[in-house]
Amino acid sequence: RKEVEQDPGPFNVPEGATVAFNCTYSNSASQSFFWYRQDCRKEPKLLMSVYSSGNEDGRFTAQLNRASQYISLLIRDSKLSDSATYLCVVNGDWDTGRRALTFGSGTRLQVQP
């Protein structure tokens, strides 16, 4: 089983649509969670951190469910510029000394005009 699992997509949605991505992780001791965005042939960039209380940044909302080891990202009012691959990222288990980010394979979003 992969440490971080995501639906690879692609998700093809019209402009203005609401789209949700889900992610599960296997290491219950993981401490920190993030969503990164990666445009085609570019480097990943931090989109937002994910907190247990849920957090919102404009049209983007992230949720974390530690009990289910589940992370979500909701994008409202999709724009053409939102087309990208969205990477679910989990920070390592500090108790074992691992201090690295584990990336999912990414979910590709294509917003259509």
Add this chain to the structure above:
Amino acid sequence: ETGVTQSPTHLIKTRGQQVTLRCSSQSGHNTVSWYQQALGQGPQFIFQYYREEENGRGNFPPRFSGLQFPNYSSELNVNALELDDSALYLCASSPDSTNEKLFFGSGTQLSVL
């Protein structure tokens, strides 16, 4: 721009050769991590350097090695190249070893023929 620069941007090598990739971290950042991203996959953690010492390593063989210099720039060396080493190699710098804030360079695309 993240302030993290990598060189070269593209490289073609043949099987069995050796390669050195370089990374200049963002000013003030003392931690550098290297990731390998195969086509269609998320980045995979290779190793991390904190103040010139390796302090974390992923599931990569010893032929993947690295260095961090006093100015916190870094090198990734790969010996005895294999076809499966073809990938985008990403360097990321961070102000500390927690990886809570990670800034990626634009990567080196390595092709092994």
